[in-house]
Each structure stands twice: as structure tokens, then as C-alpha cells.
Amino acid sequence: MDTKEIPGDSPKPSGLWRFFASVKLTVTLLMTLAATSIIGTLIPQNESPENYRRAFGEFYYRLFEILDIFDMYHSWWFQLLLVLLTVNIIVCSLNRLSAALKIVFAKHPQFNLARYRGDKHKISRKDPRAAQELSPVIEGFLTKKFTYHRSDTTADGFVFFAEKWRWTRLGVYIVHASVVILLIGGLLGSLFGFEGFVNIAEGEMTHTVLLRNSGKPIQLGFDIRCEDFDVSFYPSGMPKEYRSRLSIIENGQTVLQKDILVNHPLRYKGINFFQSSYGELPPERSITAVPEEIDLSFTSKETGMVYNKKVRIGEKITIPEDLGEFEIKEFKDSYDFRGKELGPAIIGTLAQKNGVAVEVVLPLKFPGFDRMGPMINPQRNDAVLISIDDMGSLPGQQTKRFYTGLQVTRDPGVWVVYTGFVLMIIGCIITFFMSHQRLCIEVVRSGRQSLVTVSGNANKNKLGMRRKVETIVDELIETGDGPEDSPVTTDQNTTKDDQ
Amino acid sequence: MNSSLTLSITTFVYGFSAFLYLVGFVFRRQTPGVLGTWVALLGLIGNTAGIVMRWVESYRMGIGHAPLSNLYESLVFFALTITLLYLFIERRYGNRVIGAFTMPLAFMAMAYASLSPNISDRIQPLLPALKSNWLIAHVITCFIGYAAFAVAFGLSIMYLIRQREPDQKGSLLDRFPKPKVIDDLTHQMIMFGFLFLSVGIISGAVWANSAWGRYWGWDPKETWSLITWFIYATLLHAKLMRGWHGRRIAYLSVIGFAAVLFTYFGVNLLPGLHSYGAMGQ
Numbered sequence: 158m159d160t161k162e163i164p165g166d167s168p169k170p171s172g173l174w175r176f177f178a179s180v181k182l183t184v185t186l187l188m189t190l191a192a193t194s195i196i197g198t199l200i201p202q203n204e205s206p207e208n209y210r211r212a213f214g215e216f217y218y219r220l221f222e223i224l225d226i227f228d229m230y231h232s233w234w235f236q237l238l239l240v241l242l243t244v245n246i247i248v249c250s251l252n253r254l255s256a257a258l259k260i261v262f263a264k265h266p267q268f269n270l271a272r273y274r275g276d277k278h279k280i281s282r283k284d285p286r287a288a289q290e291l292s293p294v295i296e297g298f299l300t301k302k303f304t305y306h307r308s309d310t311t312a313d314g315f316v317f318f319a320e321k322w323r324w325t326r327l328g329v330y331i332v333h334a335s336v337v338i339l340l341i342g343g344l345l346g347s348l349f350g351f352e353g354f355v356n357i358a359e360g361e362m363t364h365t366v367l368l369r370n371s372g373k374p375i376q377l378g379f380d381i382r383c384e385d386f387d388v389s390f391y392p393s394g395m396p397k398e399y400r401s402r403l404s405i406i407e408n409g410q411t412v413l414q415k416d417i418l419v420n421h422p423l424r425y426k427g428i429n430f431f432q433s434s435y436g437e438l439p440p441e442r443s444i445t446a447v448p449e450e451i452d453l454s455f456t457s458k459e460t461g462m463v464y465n466k467k468v469r470i471g472e473k474i475t476i477p478e479d480l481g482e483f484e485i486k487e488f489k490d491s492y493d494f495r496g497k498e499l500g501p502a503i504i505g506t507l508a509q510k511n512g513v514a515v516e517v518v519l520p521l522k523f524p525g526f527d528r529m530g531p532m533i534n535p536q537r538n539d540a541v542l543i544s545i546d547d548m549g550s551l552p553g554q555q556t557k558r559f560y561t562g563l564q565v566t567r568d569p570g571v572w573v574v575y576t577g578f579v580l581m582i583i584g585c586i587i588t589f590f591m592s593h594q595r596l597c598i599e600v601v602r603s604g605r606q607s608l609v610t611v612s613g614n615a616n617k618n619k620l621g622m623r624r625k626v627e628t629i630v631d632e633l634i635e636t637g638d639g640p641e642d643s644p645v646t647t648d649q650n651t652t653k654d655d656q
Numbered sequence: 657m658n659s660s661l662t663l664s665i666t667t668f669v670y671g672f673s674a675f676l677y678l679v680g681f682v683f684r685r686q687t688p689g690v691l692g693t694w695v696a697l698l699g700l701i702g703n704t705a706g707i708v709m710r711w712v713e714s715y716r717m718g719i720g721h722a723p724l725s726n727l728y729e730s731l732v733f734f735a736l737t738i739t740l741l742y743l744f745i746e747r748r749y750g751n752r753v754i755g756a757f758t759m760p761l762a763f764m765a766m767a768y769a770s771l772s773p774n775i776s777d778r779i780q781p782l783l784p785a786l787k788s789n790w791l792i793a794h795v796i797t798c799f800i801g802y803a804a805f806a807v808a809f810g811l812s813i814m815y816l817i818r819q820r821e822p823d824q825k826g827s828l829l830d831r832f833p834k835p836k837v838i839d840d841l842t843h844q845m846i847m848f849g850f851l852f853l854s855v856g857i858i859s860g861a862v863w864a865n866s867a868w869g870r871y872w873g874w875d876p877k878e879t880w881s882l883i884t885w886f887i888y889a890t891l892l893h894a895k896l897m898r899g900w901h902g903r904r905i906a907y908l909s910v911i912g913f914a915a916v917l918f919t920y921f922g923v924n925l926l927p928g929l930h931s932y933g934a935m936g937q
């Protein structure tokens with residue numbers, strides 16, 4: 158590989174080391190990554206096997222399956238390419254770093270006068286001022302524009318060397334380190350993070366979410382409740398805003414409440430909640446007042462008969478077929494069933510034929526809830542099942558009820574990735590737009606005047622450096638009597654080049 | 657006078673400028689080229705005015721947002737950036753032949769935006785997912801990067817044409833900059849573009865993370881921007897290898913720009929995709 162100005166390190170013997178240090182490998186890997194990445198954009202990823210079978214037929218389905226084409230960005234071979242690239246970057250950087258550090262941290266920068274004298278782009282001009290008059294002018298200029306300078310005397314005059322931005326030689330290492338940091342951050346995320354989702358109806362809460370890929374439940378370690386969900390629309394019918402009011406509940410206490418919008422997630426204990434979808438639940442009646450009378454229906458298991466009765470709170474009624482007696486004890490705004498919020502419910506007692514009295518819960522939202530009764534309560538027999546009849550007779554109003562769909566993620570690698578992002582940007586700016594610039598100004602006595610020669614070099618953007626030398630010449634040298642006394646050397650070529 | 661009309665006129669102004677540069681180049685005359693510069697400058701003013709007017713109009717409609725939210729608006733911004741970059745180069749290098757290869761790109765971007773039946777120039781309110789400052793940063797940086805790659809593409813075409821014929825007095829090509837200069841300029845444009853593409857991908861990732869909780873999802877649009885990034889990274893490193901100068905680099909730059917175009921337009925043709933900025937996955 159072309160090491161440009163950095164002298165090669167002492168040769169590393171291993172062939173493997175040289176293989177991984179080569180830019181040829183980099184170019185090959187980057188092209189391979191570019192080419193293979195296309196596949197996953199042509200074949201939709203992570204669809205169901207049936208879809209693929211239908212689209213490709215059995216043979217290609219099997220083949221693609223073996224090659225992990227259906228989840229190719231996580232396949233072993235794609236990951237292998239990334240690992241190879243990482244090794245390539247690390248080995249290559251280590252290979253060159255010591256040489257670069259030697260240059261960057263050298264106590265006394267090296268300047269090779271012969272090299273500047275031989276520079277074919279140097280510019281020489283006559284200046285009417287005497288050499289000793291020029292010296293402080295040049296020195297002042299260099300102090301202002303360069304970070305380091307020193308002077309030496311020559312046979313018939315003196316020479317100034319100056320330089321700046323030596324450290325920018327490290328920029329490219331920042332870029333390469335940032336790529337490695339990004340990949341490490343991504344790895345951390347895929348090892349220790351998760352991506353899940355959960356739908357929560359307004360007013361309800363949960364502490365588990367389901368993983369996106371496997372559907373496996375994950376415990377959050379706290380509860381999250383959706384207090385409210387709103388969607389608003391533009392006049393055209395386009396959605397304008399989705400808003401969920403969420404509360405985090407820990408040990409029975411609300412520790413955080415926040416409205417989340419798309420682009421404005423809620424973050425708590427490393428877990429992030431994103432507004433991602435919503436839906437409408439079947440309309441329900443919200444109870445505005447405790448009803449005086451409720452229509453209930455009693456279904457006899459034996460005969461299949463259904464008896465409708467109006468029941469008042471506190472009034473005991475007898476169920477036909479000698480199925481027992483029922484009484485409504487109270488009406489609850491919200492009923493908690495094993496940690497799950499069921500909303501408003503009627504609580505009653507049923508004195509069964511066998512003499513055992515059991516509690517019966519009739520949540521308004523779940524008219525058929527009592528059908529589970531015998532399963533939940535072993536003392537309850539299923540001779541008669543009770544349900545709320547004709548919800549319309551209840552006082553109250555119809556309301557729309559929404560559930561909010563949340564994307565729930567944890568990614569401990571995100572800050573590593575963001576660090577990589579910042580480093581990559583900084584590194585690119587340094588590498589692309591800054592260079593280690595060196596300048597040599599030689600002054601030769603020529604009678605009472607002086608002949609000034611300026612030349613410079615940079616490790617990058619050499620054309621830019623040449624232009625800079627030209628402006629320095631224009632700024633520093635007074636040409637006195639016009640162009641005829643400027644014994645210009647090869648710089649005419651330079652200017653032509655630039656046009 | 658509204659923004660749509662202003663931008664339509666700008667399209668023709670850019671077209672005229674491109675035409676003048678071409679005439680100046682083909683007939684080897686100074687004047688048309690100089691005129692081309694002034695006309696391009698006029699187009700630049702119209703382009704800028706159009707964008708500002710559109711911004712103001714969106715506020716008047718009560719749905720105010722920066723005019724960078726859909727394909728039409730991004731194309732208009734793309735044309736603006738190409739013209740700006742080109743005029744900068746022209747000023748710095750004093751060569752108007754480059755204009756004959758880059759101004760047509762600005763014109764085509766505007767013409768496609770204004771004339772294609774698939775692209776609506778209506779000012780629309782923002783979907784919830786698009787309400788993000790990261791998105792604005794994303795669109796601006798991506799399109800600055802794309803514009804730099806477009807100019808690099810124009811230069812690479814020049815390079816390839818120039819390379820084929822040896823130096824020859826009196827041929828059309830002797831007004832071209834020297835191959836070395838074209839090559840160097842291309843490299844500068846690509847470095848500039850690479851930086852902005854990187855920032856564009858990064859701001860897009862940050863936006864995705866704030867909207868959907870993941871910074872990278874291998875969605876085809878994301879993947880194609882990464883493919884483009886890989887190609888230009890390849891180019892930057894290929895330059896370090898022996899034997900990879902000039903032509904091959906120019907070909908890579910052409911391939912890179914093809915990837916840019918595909919990222920921009922082609923992705924919507926791929927199977928099973930969501931339109932630009934649809935909500936969620």
C-alpha cells in the first residue's frame with residue numbers, strides 16, 4: 158500500500174498481519190459490503206416462510222434459507238464481513254499509528270532545506286527591503302499564522318521554517334476508531350438490548366411487553382399506565398398528532414407522568430416508550446351515576462333457559478328453577494382482578510342451592526365475565542351464570558375508547574453509537590479539511606534588496622497549499638517596482654494548472 | 657406571485673443558464689458563458705425566493721414548517737445546492753466549461769420536480785413522524801451531500817471525456833481544465849459530499865431513534881444510503897492504492913452517483929415498502 162509521507166514502520170513479519178493491514182482488503186470488503194447489501198433491499202426481510210415459499214418456490218426458498226438471505230443483515234456471513242472490516246481497520250491503524258505518532262509528537266520538527274529549495278512550485282520575488290528589515294516582518298507574520306516557527310542562518314541570508322496543524326495527521330485515526338466504536342455500540346445493543354411492543358387501553362396498565370421478533374414477554378420491573386390517548390387530524394383528514402399520557406407506577410406510586418408524541422418518547426430506567434400506533438376499542442358505556450335498577454339475565458345450565466330480571470341494589474331476588482338467591486351488594490367504579498384493571502363492575506352475592514354463598518363480579522365492560530366464575534372460584538358451581546343484560550338501560554354515555562400502541566426498547570449501546578457518530582464527524586472534518594502545513598521562507602541578500610523564496614507543503618490538499626503560498630507571497634512581499642523585477646520561477650505553470 | 661410560479665420560472669432560468677454554458681463551450685465563445693453565470697445567479701435568487709415564499713405560505717396556511725418535507729421540496733433544495741456549489745467552483749477556478757456539465761443537473765432536478773406528474777407541489781401539513789428538527793437537519797445535510805456528488809459526477813464525466821483524447825490544440829477539449837485539476841476537484845467534491853452524507857445518515861439515525869426507538873433498522877432507504885456511503889468510502893481508499901487514479905476513480909464516482917439516484921428515487925420502486933416518511937414500520 159502507498160504509505161505516502163509516513164515512512165513505513167519496521168516490517169511486520171507475519172503474512173497474515175500484512176494481509177489485514179492492506180488497503181486492498183479494505184477496498185474489497187467495502188465493495189463486497191455494498192454489493193451484498195443490495196440483496197436485502199430486493200428481497201423483503203423477515204417475512205413469514207409461507208410468503209417466501211409462494212414467491213420463490215420450494216427450491217429457491219430452501220437455498221435462500223440456507224444462506225440466511227431472509228435475515229441477511231444478521232446472517233453469519235454478513236457479520237463476518239463486518240468483523241473482517243473491523244480487524245482490517247484495527248490492524249491497519251496499529252500498523253501506521255506509531256509512525257504517525259512519532260511525527261506528531263516529535264520535539265523538534267524536521268525541516269529539510271534542500272527539499273524546499275528543490276520544490277518546483279516555490280515562488281521567488283525581489284523585495285526592495287533589506288534582509289534585516291524583512292526578518293521581523295516575516296517573524297511577526299509567522300507568529301500570527303503558524304503555531305511553530307524557527308529560523309536558521311544560511312551562507313548569504315537566513316531561512317524561516319514554520320508549520321501548523323501537525324496533530325491533524327491523527328484525524329484519520331479518529332475516523333477509523335469511530336467505525337470500530339459504532340460497531341461495538343451496535344453489538345452491545347444486540348446483546349443486551351431488546352425491541353418490544355405493547356398495546357395499552359386507556360385507563361389500563363401493564364408491566365410486561367412482548368418482544369418483536371419472538372413474541373416472548375419481558376418484565377419491565379414497573380408498571381406503565383395509559384391515562385389517555387388522543388389523535389387529532391388536519392381538516393384534510395391527515396393525522397396531525399398522536400398523544401398518549403403515560404404514567405410510570407412503581408410500588409403503587411406514580412413516579413413519572415408524561416405525554417408522549419411521535420418523536421418525543423418517554424424514557425425511564427433505560428427503557429424507552431415510543432408512540433407507534435393506536436386503535437379503537439369497541440365502544441363502551443361509561444357509568445355516570447350508580448344505576449337504580451339493572452337488567453340481569455340468569456342462564457340455567459340444566460334447561461338452557463334464560464331469565465331476565467330487573468334488580469335493585471340491596472334487593473334480594475330469587476332465581477327460578479330453584480337456582481338460588483341473588484343480591485347486588487355494591488357498585489364499584491373500578492374493579493381490580495388479580496392486578497388487572499377491569500373498570501366499573503357490579504358486585505353481588507349468589508346464595509347457591511348447595512347453601513354456599515359466593516361473590517359474583519359483573520364488570521360492565523365484560524358482560525360474559527361470570528362465565529369464568531366456576532373456573533376461578535372452586536366453590537362456585539355452574540348451575541346458573543349471570544350476565545348484564547341490555548347495557549343500554551344503564552345511565553351514562555357512549556364513549557370511544559382507544560388503546561395506544563407503544564414501541565418499547567432498551568439499547569445500552571446507544572451512547573456508544575452516538576459517541577461514534579460524533580467522533581466520525583469530527584474526524585472527517587479534520588481529515589478532509591485540515592492538513593499538516595509546512596512553510597519555508599528563505600531570504601537571500603541581494604545588494605540592498607533581498608530575494609525572498611517561499612515554498613510550502615502539506616500532507617493533503619497540495620493544490621490548496623500552493624494557492625496558500627501564492628497568497629502568502631502577495632501578502633508578505635512588496636514587489637516595489639513592478640513585475641519585471643520578479644524573477645519568477647516555475648510558478649507560472651502552477652497558475653495555469655489551476656485554471 | 658406564489659412560490660410554485662416562482663419555482664417554475666426558476667426551472668426555465670436554470671435551463672437557459674445550462675444552455676448558455678453549453679453554447680459557450682461548444683462554440684468556444686466567452687460571452688455566452690459569462691451570460692450563463694449571470695443567468696445562473698438569477699436562477700439562484702429565484703430558487704431561494706421560491707423556498708422562502710413556500711415557507712411563508714405554509715405559515716399562512718396555518719401548517720407552518722420548513723419547506724423540506726417531501727420529494728418536491730427536497731428536489732428544489734437539491735437544485736439550489738448544486739447551483740451554489742457550482743458557482744463557488746466557477747469563482748474559484750474560473751472555468752466555465754464545468755458549468756456545461758453541472759448546470760444541466762440543476763435544471764433536470766427542477767424540471768423533474770415541476771413537471772413530473774408523480775410529484776405534487778402542494779404544500780401539505782406534516783405527518784406526526786415528520787415533526788422533528790432532526791429531520792430538517794437530515795434532509796439539509798443529505799441533499800448538500802447529494803449535490804456535491806452530483807457535481808463530482810459532472811466532473812467525472814468531463815474527466816472521462818477528456819481522458820479519451822490526447823491533448824490537441826483546437827479541439828473542444830482544450831478548454832477543459834487539466835485532467836489533474838479535474839481529478840483533484842472531483843476528490844474535493846467527494847470529500848465534501850462524504851462528510852455531508854455521513855452527517856446526513858447520522859442525523860437520520862438520530863431521528864429514527866427518537867421516532868421509533870431504533871437508530872438503524874436496515875430499512876431499504878437506510879440500506880441504500882449506506883450502500884452509497886460504502887461506495888464513496890471505497891473510492892477514498894482506492895485512491896490510496898497504486899494504479900487507481902483518474903479513470904477508475906471517475907468510474908467509481910459515476911457508480912456512486914447512480915447509487916445516490918437510486919437511494920433517492922429508486923427505493924420507492926422496491927417491493928414492499930413504505931412511502932417517504934410513513935409512520936412506523
Ligand code: HEM
Pocket residue numbers: 161177178179180183242245246247249250329332333336585588589847889892893896
Ligand atoms: C467503513 C470503514 C472505513 C471508513 C469510513 C474509512 C474512512 C476513511 C477516510 C474518510 C479516510 C480519509 C481519506 C482521504 O483523506 O481522502 C481514510 C483514509 C485511510 N484509510 Fe480508511 N476508512 C475505513 C476503513 C479502512 C480500513 C479497513 C483500512 C485498512 C487498511 C483503512 C485504511 C486507510 C488508510 C491507510 C487511509 C489513508 C490515511 C492517510 O492518508 O494517512 N480504512 N479512511
